[in-house]
Amino acid sequence: MITLLLAVLLGAATNSASASTSPYFQPNSTGIRLQNGFERVLIQPYGNHAFRVRASLMRDPSGKELSALLDPPIEGPGGGQGAAHDVKVPFMGSATIRNGDLVADILHGVISFFRVEQNGSRTLLISEYTDTKALQARYYRQDFRAASFEAQFSFTSTPDEQFYGVGQQACCKDHSVNKKGQVIDFVNFNSNVRLPVYMSNKGYLHFFNMPSQGQIEFSPIRTRFVASEANVVDYWITTALPGDYDSLQQQYTAVTGRQPTPPDFLLGYQQSKLRYYNQSQVIDLAQRFHDEQVNVSLIVIDFFNWKFQGDWSFDPEFWPDPQSMVNEVKRLTGAELMVSLWPSVEDLSVNYNTLQEEGLLATARDGPGVQDSFEGVYTRLIDSTNPAAREFLWRQLNESYFSKGIHNFWIDQADGGTLGEPFENNGQNISAIPYPRSFAQYFIGTQEGTGKMYPWFHQQAIDEGLQNLTENSNTGPTPASCQFMSLTRSTFAGGQRFCSYLWSGDTDSRFDVLLQQITSGVSVAASGISAWTLDIGGFAGMDIDTDSGRELFVRWFSMGVFLPISGIDRTRTCSLARSSSPPHANPCPNEPWSYGDANFAIIKNYISLRYQLIPYVKQLFEMLQDTGRTIMRPLYYDFTLSDENVVNGTAVNDPLIVHEFMFGPRILVAPVGTEGALVQEVYLPRLTSEMIEEGLSWTHWWTDTPMGEGGRRIVVDAPLDQIPVFYLGNKADIFEGAI
Ligand SMILES: *[C@@H]1O[C@H](CO)[C@@H](O)[C@H](O)[C@H]1NC(C)=O
Ligand SMILES: *[C@@H]1O[C@H](CO)[C@@H](O)[C@H](O)[C@H]1NC(C)=O
Numbered sequence: 186m187i188t189l190l191l192a193v194l195l196g197a198a199t200n201s202a203s204a205s206t207s208p209y210f211q212p213n214s215t216g217i218r219l220q221n222g223f224e225r226v227l228i229q230p231y232g233n234h235a236f237r238v239r240a241s242l243m244r245d246p247s248g249k250e251l252s253a254l255l256d257p258p259i260e261g262p263g264g265g266q267g268a269a270h271d272v273k274v275p276f277m278g279s280a281t282i283r284n285g286d287l288v289a290d291i292l293h294g295v296i297s298f299f300r301v302e303q304n305g306s307r308t309l310l311i312s313e314y315t316d317t318k319a320l321q322a323r324y325y326r327q328d329f330r331a332a333s334f335e336a337q338f339s340f341t342s343t344p345d346e347q348f349y350g351v352g353q354q355a356c357c358k359d360h361s362v363n364k365k366g367q368v369i370d371f372v373n374f375n376s377n378v379r380l381p382v383y384m385s386n387k388g389y390l391h392f393f394n395m396p397s398q399g400q401i402e403f404s405p406i407r408t409r410f411v412a413s414e415a416n417v418v419d420y421w422i423t424t425a426l427p428g429d430y431d432s433l434q435q436q437y438t439a440v441t442g443r444q445p446t447p448p449d450f451l452l453g454y455q456q457s458k459l460r461y462y463n464q465s466q467v468i469d470l471a472q473r474f475h476d477e478q479v480n481v482s483l484i485v486i487d488f489f490n491w492k493f494q495g496d497w498s499f500d501p502e503f504w505p506d507p508q509s510m511v512n513e514v515k516r517l518t519g520a521e522l523m524v525s526l527w528p529s530v531e532d533l534s535v536n537y538n539t540l541q542e543e544g545l546l547a548t549a550r551d552g553p554g555v556q557d558s559f560e561g562v563y564t565r566l567i568d569s570t571n572p573a574a575r576e577f578l579w580r581q582l583n584e585s586y587f588s589k590g591i592h593n594f595w596i597d598q599a600d601g602g603t604l605g606e607p608f609e610n611n612g613q614n615i616s617a618i619p620y621p622r623s624f625a626q627y628f629i630g631t632q633e634g635t636g637k638m639y640p641w642f643h644q645q646a647i648d649e650g651l652q653n654l655t656e657n658s659n660t661g662p663t664p665a666s667c668q669f670m671s672l673t674r675s676t677f678a679g680g681q682r683f684c685s686y687l688w689s690g691d692t693d694s695r696f697d698v699l700l701q702q703i704t705s706g707v708s709v710a711a712s713g714i715s716a717w718t719l720d721i722g723g724f725a726g727m728d729i730d731t732d733s734g735r736e737l738f739v740r741w742f743s744m745g746v747f748l749p750i751s752g753i754d755r756t757r758t759c760s761l762a763r764s765s766s767p768p769h770a771n772p773c774p775n776e777p778w779s780y781g782d783a784n785f786a787i788i789k790n791y792i793s794l795r796y797q798l799i800p801y802v803k804q805l806f807e808m809l810q811d812t813g814r815t816i817m818r819p820l821y822y823d824f825t826l827s828d829e830n831v832v833n834g835t836a837v838n839d840p841l842i843v844h845e846f847m848f849g850p851r852i853l854v855a856p857v858g859t860e861g862a863l864v865q866e867v868y869l870p871r872l873t874s875e876m877i878e879e880g881l882s883w884t885h886w887w888t889d890t891p892m893g894e895g896g897r898r899i900v901v902d903a904p905l906d907q908i909p910v911f912y913l914g915n916k917a918d919i920f921e922g923a924i
């Protein structure tokens with residue numbers, strides 16, 4: 186069907202004369218252009234069952250605007266066509282265009298999208314929302330000093346519609362999977378990584394291909410997207426049958442990119458702590474893993490391994506010989522290393538003068554260009570949106586780390602703008618300043634207009650650097666596999682195309698947050714980002730000398746076994762005294778053996794289980810690369826069509842439903858988030874008739890007890906060493922990688 190459509194598209198241009206005035210269904214047009222006075226709107230087929238819509242004022246889109254779309258798409262028609270169209274519609278005009286099962290219909294200037302059903306009828310998905318005496322559905326406000334504008338685009342919705350995705354919500358209050366009723370702020374801030382893409386239970390996915398700050402409002406009868414600064418409004422919509430979220434993801438990732446498969450070591454256990462602050466500590470750590478015979482695949486070296494922010498190199502006082510450390514770690518454990526990098530540059534950094542002279546630092550609209558402050562010094566951000574800055578950054582990283590055998594990079598704190606975190610300067614505590622976001626300016630534009638994409642360009646810098654230096658046979662538009670990876674705190678739509686994975690930022694060490702993280706993980710997964718992990722035990726606030734802290738750690742650890750990437754561990758508190766030098770030299774231990782002997786035995790078993798699951802996880806990533814099929818799956822993905830309790834429970838964000846997830850198609854995980862719990866109530870979703878015909882049914886992971894076809898609540902024992910997990914099919918097959 187794709188080839189057929191393309192073939193017809195090529196011939197379609199010649200039909201434009203008759204098409205331009207025809208109000209009739211126009212199945213194979215290259216695009217419609219709606220000219221409404223100073224406004225123009227372009228609707229073009231882009232990918233399978235999908236359209237790209239661009240709206241601009243005064244002038245056509247140049248095609249050079251920032252975009253997260255691959256051009257052309259990996260699958261489906263469109264792309265490479267600039268502003269091509271063969272139908273032109275005047276103000277209040279009407280026209281129709283079809284791409285696969287999606288129809289865009291302009292009726293008297295108002296755009297609607299329909300799905301074509303198998304029997305040929307059409308189902309309305311969304312229409313531009315307007316009313317007799319209401320604001321225009323496409324509404325612009327232009328600043329008198331700029332060509333850019335604020336845009337507000339409104340679409341119809343119904344009170345019972347459900348919306349999923351919109352990136353990763355902030356820690357720690359929001360436990361939602363269904364976002365209906367929410368206002369979502371598009372501002373990067375630590376754990377808050379909202380992405381302008383969402384799926385509807387009516388069977389469509391809507392993506393705003395715009396890196397501007399702003400918000401989306403999912404109100405009862407209207408969905409409104411607001412971009413605080415834009416040069417062109419650019420959105421993309423696709424459809425599939427209701428309940429078929431895998432197809433929506435396949436179509437979306439075909440236009441924004443597919444996750445390259447990670448190297449095997451990233452599927453094993455990762456050890457980190459805030460922070461190992463010298464080289465002998467890291468070697469001692471590796472020695473202990475070796476002596477305890479515990480597998481470890483990656484060891485992470487956290488921030489302030491540098492002397493000054495922006496050095497992008499080890500402080501030689503504490504890290505005199507990185508290469509020998511790398512060799513020792515490898516010899517003792519086989520593990521790879523990862524090192525943290527921050528985007529901030531302070532005046533004392535060796536790189537400051539060059540960066541300033543070459544114009545490779547971000548600046549601010551007024552004043553001396555300082556964006557932020559940390560540890561008593563003002564800082565500026567490297568402007569990774571500038572290709573020359575990416576090259577500069579990579580040169581330092583290669584020189585300091587990569588060429589010495591440290592191949593993986595942790596992009597931390599690179600959210601863009603000002604983080605507005607509390608800080609201390611010259612002895613003065615500054616917290617909650619009332620103007621936390623600076624007017625940052627980048628090579629690509631302003632914070633308001635482009636800032637959402639700042640972290641994305643850091644990912645690109647590392648990705649490009651790694652691709653440039655490693656042997657790879659990748660021939661597609663994006664790599665299909667990775668030798669090494671970066672870990673990042675933030676990203677933008679399409680970030681899944683990089684050799685990079687996201688973690689959920691600085692979370693609080695609390696039982697309720699462990700559960701909240703499930704809703705964050707499945708939401709960002711439903712936004713196309715499956716390579717995801719979190720801080721095991723939370724980022725901060727856990728006292729490892731308490732029973733409660735230790736219990737929380739083990740509970741969280743058990744969930745980490747069943748995540749796409751297994752999780753990292755961070756700041757701990759304990760009774761040991763801290764010294765102030767070197768900075769953040771936390772003496773509290775955070776290793777598998779630091780939580781008491783009984784817990785160590787349990788943790789060892791969980792690590793071992795993770796290694797047994799690697800063939801399965803590997804298959805999940807292969808599938809993700811091939812088809813965009815989500816790894817961490819909210820229950821509505823697999824059970825919408827078979828279980829009304831899942832649909833209804835998701836609608837109201839019932840904890841019983843939204844605090845469970847599928848880890849790939851075969852494993853259901855129901856982490857324990859109650860302190861002192863001995864048992865756990867679990868909802869086993871009702872299997873689809875296809876699953877039942879395949880002979881599948883639920884089985885308890887730890888006892889292999891058959892649990893039937895689901896559709897019921899059960900109560901299971903939940904000791905610390907048995908996270909409630911259920912599987913479909915045969916466990917031996919799962920260990921062999923059957924999915
Ligand atoms: C247009 O494309 C569709 C596939 O989407 C195909 O079935 C149909 O025959 C084509 N129609 C015309 C008029 O060429
Ligand atoms: C066609 O299919 C749709 C979706 O399944 C259904 O809602 C509609 O009633 C059907 N129409 C006819 C005429 O059968």
Ligand SMILES: *[C@@H]1O[C@H](CO)[C@@H](O)[C@H](O)[C@H]1NC(C)=O
Binds near residue numbers: 466
């Ligand atoms: C590294 O830190 C440890 C404390 O954990 C200390 O005993 C050791 O002397 C330090 N080594 C170096 C090379 O600084």
Ligand SMILES: *[C@@H]1O[C@H](CO)[C@@H](O)[C@H](O)[C@H]1NC(C)=O
Binds near residue numbers: 580649
């Ligand atoms: C990768 O190589 C290309 C081609 O030589 C170069 O333009 C680009 O700047 C390099 N990227 C980095 C991050 O060094």
Ligand SMILES: *[C@@H]1O[C@H](CO)[C@@H](O)[C@H](O)[C@H]1NC(C)=O
Binds near residue numbers: 580
């Ligand atoms: C990386 O560093 C090594 C060692 O200094 C050097 O030989 C190589 O040219 C560097 N590559 C790049 C792309 O900077």
Ligand SMILES: *[C@@H]1O[C@H](CO)[C@@H](O)[C@H](O)[C@H]1NC(C)=O
Binds near residue numbers: 613614
């Ligand atoms: C600032 O806060 C820190 C930690 O909260 C405290 O140790 C320090 O004394 C405070 N400094 C001042 C000047 O209040």
Ligand SMILES: *[C@@H]1O[C@H](CO)[C@@H](O)[C@H](O)[C@H]1NC(C)=O
Binds near residue numbers: 480794797
């Ligand atoms: C450690 O990992 C290897 C594979 O790298 C695996 O064969 C072995 O079983 C693992 N050991 C344990 C105790 O899990």
Ligand SMILES: *[C@@H]1O[C@H](CO)[C@@H](O)[C@H](O)[C@H]1NC(C)=O
Binds near residue numbers: 829
């Ligand atoms: C789910 O909700 C719908 C609509 O409110 C209701 O008709 C249906 O009975 C509910 N199903 C279950 C299983 O509770």
